[in-house]
Amino acid sequence: MNKKSVRDVEVNGKRVFVRVDFNVPVENGSITDDTRIRETLPTIQYLIDNGAKVILASHMGRPKGEVVEELRLNAAAERLSELLGKKVAKADEAIGDAVKSQVAALNNGDVLLLENVRFYAGEEKNDPELAKAFAELADLFVNDAFGAAHRAHASTEGIAHHLPAVSGLLMEKELEVLGKALSNPDRPFTAIVGGSKVKDKIDVINKMLEIADNVLIGGGLSYTFFKAQGHEIGKSLVDNEKLDLALGFINKAKELGKNFLLPVDIIVTDDFSADANTREVGVDGIPADWEGIDIGPKTRELYADVIKNSKLVVWNGPMGVFEIEPFSHGTRAVAQACAETSAYTVIGGGDSAAAAEKFGLADKMDHISTGGGASLEFMEGKKLPGVEALKDK
Ligand SMILES: Nc1ncnc2c1ncn2[C@@H]1O[C@H](COP(=O)(O)OP(=O)(O)O)[C@@H](O)[C@H]1O
Numbered sequence: 025m026n027k028k029s030v031r032d033v034e035v036n037g038k039r040v041f042v043r044v045d046f047n048v049p050v051e052n053g054s055i056t057d058d059t060r061i062r063e064t065l066p067t068i069q070y071l072i073d074n075g076a077k078v079i080l081a082s083h084m085g086r087p088k089g090e091v092v093e094e095l096r097l098n099a100a101a102e103r104l105s106e107l108l109g110k111k112v113a114k115a116d117e118a119i120g121d122a123v124k125s126q127v128a129a130l131n132n133g134d135v136l137l138l139e140n141v142r143f144y145a146g147e148e149k150n151d152p153e154l155a156k157a158f159a160e161l162a163d164l165f166v167n168d169a170f171g172a173a174h175r176a177h178a179s180t181e182g183i184a185h186h187l188p189a190v191s192g193l194l195m196e197k198e199l200e201v202l203g204k205a206l207s208n209p210d211r212p213f214t215a216i217v218g219g220s221k222v223k224d225k226i227d228v229i230n231k232m233l234e235i236a237d238n239v240l241i242g243g244g245l246s247y248t249f250f251k252a253q254g255h256e257i258g259k260s261l262v263d264n265e266k267l268d269l270a271l272g273f274i275n276k277a278k279e280l281g282k283n284f285l286l287p288v289d290i291i292v293t294d295d296f297s298a299d300a301n302t303r304e305v306g307v308d309g310i311p312a313d314w315e316g317i318d319i320g321p322k323t324r325e326l327y328a329d330v331i332k333n334s335k336l337v338v339w340n341g342p343m344g345v346f347e348i349e350p351f352s353h354g355t356r357a358v359a360q361a362c363a364e365t366s367a368y369t370v371i372g373g374g375d376s377a378a379a380a381e382k383f384g385l386a387d388k389m390d391h392i393s394t395g396g397g398a399s400l401e402f403m404e405g406k407k408l409p410g411v412e413a414l415k416d417k
């Protein structure tokens with residue numbers, strides 16, 4: 025990576041403002057998945073061990089500039105305390121005199137978590153005044169919030185204009201792994217793109233057609249391709265405005281000599297529920313009043329084979345409605361193949377990460393990104409503002 029990391033600067037005795045992404049799922053006040061908190065431990069522990077005064081900041085949810093009680097970061101502070109085996113102080117605000125006093129009271133190695141930065145309207149507007157107020161709390165800015173790196177907000181981008189700014193260790197790891205896939209992939213390189221909407225995945229499919237050897241398509245976005253090819257798709261998900269684009273991708277793959285695979289069979293259903301009727305059909309067999317909901321067994325085998333013969337696999341988006349058990353087999357088969365292959369496997373956050381977790385296969389993957397939107401934008405080849413703002417090496 026060409027950006028400086030926390031290891032490249034002196035932190036001893038310094039007040040260090042660390043932007044993390046503690047935007048974790050919470051149900052009834054309890055955190056249901058603390059992956060994003062655990063993944064920041066190397067950076068926080070490094071700073072503690074090296075005598076920094078650690079000031080953590082994060083967003084949670086989308087409170088739109090107002091205080092929303094359920095979106096306070098108290099549960100995150102408690103979980104972090106447990107994981108570090110050390111008291112983490114929690115501020116009830118993110119700027120202001122009370123916070124300044126709490127920062128002034130920090131000893132080397134102490135940790136303070138500020139309140140949700142999105143309680144301030146200036147955060148998402150990247151307001152320079154708010155960025156300055158954050159910067160005044162610290163001597164150094166460390167960005168470890170890969171999950172929010174695609175946002176140009178006051179605590180991810182603005183603050184970097186007022187303080188020396190470097191990456192944290194999680195940010196560094198994410199950029200290294202995803203960056204290698206983009207710039208110097210081991211081959212055969214297979215990209216798997218699924219999920220619900222074509223429009224969300226256009227740029228990533230386009231980029232993958234250019235850099236990968238195999239592009240496997242699944243999930244709801246397949247049906248736009250099928251319709252573009254003239255197949256009956258019944259009530260399946262479709263984006264009628266993207267039919268030409270879908271055909272364009274098929275042609276582009278041919279021109280570039282890429283192996284672009286669409287499902288060869290499909291599970292269809294007459295209702296979007298666990299006890300609905302289902303059938304396995306070929307791509308020409310979707311009944312007019314049914315919808316495609318998962319890839320079929322032949323496709324599962326075909327895709328698993330490609331995955332097993334790859335050296336690098338990048339997966340973004342489920343193959344079907346995996347949240348409902350009878351429609352989860354395609355996504356499970358892809359996850360299983362990713363778990364078994366000797367290829368280096370990268371999961372691009374979001375629903376595919378949730379699926380791998382649900383099937384108990386998460387620890388068999390080589391890298392699961394902590395950023396859904398961020399990893400997608402990165403894989404599309406876009407620049408991430410939270411990274412661009414950091415110091416070059
Ligand atoms: N055939 C399908 N029809 C409707 N929805 C689908 C289909 N296949 C997958 N989905 C849905 O797509 C959603 C995930 O889409 P998306 O957000 O694009 O993925 P990701 O978060 O991995 O990028 C899941 O909730 C899944 O149920």
Ligand SMILES: O=C(OP(=O)(O)O)[C@H](O)COP(=O)(O)O
Nearest residue numbers: 045047171172175395396397398
């Ligand atoms: O959870 C997040 O997004 P993700 O689900 O796309 O990874 C990040 O914390 C960014 O949150 P945001 O999309 O509200 O800016």
